[in-house]
Amino acid sequence: MSLDITPRYRHIHVNVNSTIIQNMPSSQNEVDLEAALAKQLEAIIGDVPWLRNWKVKQEAVSRDVGWDISASIPLPNGNTAELLVECKAEPRPSLFSTIVERRFDKSGAVHSAIPVLAAPFIGPRMAEVCWSRNWSWFDLAGNCRINVPDAFYIERTGRERLGPAPKPMVNLSRWESARILRVLLAPDNAGMAWTQRLLLNHMGSQPNGLPGVSTGLINKVIRSLRDDQFIEEQAKGGFKLKDPIGLLAAWREAYRFEKHRRQGYFTLLQGRQLHEALVRFESHTGGHAAYAVYSAAAIQAPNVRQPKTWLYVGSQFEEQFRSIVEAKPVDSGENLVVLFPADDHVFYLQEAEGDGLPCTNPIQTCIDLYKVGGRGEEAAQSILEQKLKPAWQVAGIL
Secondary structure, rough: OEEEEEOOEEEEEEOOOOOOOOOOOOOOOOOHHHHHHHHHHHHHHHHOOOOOOOEEEEEOOOOOOOOOOEEEEEEOOOEEEEEEEEEEEOHHHHHHHHEEEEEEOOOOOOOEEEEEEEEOOOOOOHHHEEEEEEEEEEOOOOOOEEOOOOOEEEEOOOOOOOOOOOOOOOOOOOHHHHHHHHHHHHHHHHOOOOOOHHHHHOOOOOOOOOOOHHHHHHHHHHHHHOOOEEEEEEOOEEEEHHHHHHHHHHHHHHHHHHOOOOEEOOOOHHHHHHHHHHHHHHHHHHEEEOOHHHHHHHHOOOOOOOOEEEEEEHHHHHHHHHHHHHOOEEOOOOOOEEEEOOOOOHOOOEEOOOOOOOEHHHHEEEEHHHHOOHHHHHHHHHHHHHHHHHHHHEEEEO
């Protein structure tokens, strides 16, 4: 635990990997859940040694209005902070707006009334939604983010969840799901108002014959993204991307970069010769070859530098690539790094650069860089700041 104290503000950040010794109630009824969460809140507040005479109270379960748990915390400046806790067995971002509307009393001796969401498990997306609406949160394992302005801030992460996490509506690690995310996040489509039919037609009409998705999957993914508040309904029908940063983060967690087959090659061609050879090769592929990862980033975010040439090449063109580029596979000392994609949708909306080989779309470049290792995350951040955020800002979705 590290503690940084300023005259008016105290900050506690805890990052642990151990699980507290506490049994999750076998019967997940409302009374048991609230009792367990009240006990956990006591433990969290008790970890702050300079807080004194605080009280945690479990409210009446039968009450239709009000809060499930409250905590009254006297502050050193003579004021009192009150944590007002809403308990949910399975909170979902799509239902959070109804929770936010709950009223709480700021009258009397209460100096700061802080709304708090508590649940057996609060995942990254739910935590992010809470924080964006100025709500604190904690879960049954003791992970938390509690902020009392001008008094204290507690953040605890890394504790293993107690019990199973809510089952996601859709698996974002599936290549078919990723195709939809790629379309929604591509800067070329920023601000686009979609319907499921429009999205289906768009994905089925790509000039380089890229794989599409089924109507059923689109429906399932869109419902999941709506539930997680990544997209929002439009008054005139359809939907638009609402939280591109949050969706990119969710995709980054699910993305399986290691599933692309990677092969190192060595070629004697350099400079203009290599450039011309790659252009000749790309003309044979029908859009199934592109600069990728660091090489794409070097063009899309010029501050990124990397000595090797990185490429995506459709696996069906491997022999042609070796022949035209005069490349030999090697186990070490490669100057070409070729990724044979597990899904050809990585070639979606490539960016052309003059008469040269095109680059992967910036969203593909960014997601690959996050996962490639080395200084990839730093390069991904450059793509995010220089290519993605500006497009999202112009579209009014950031």
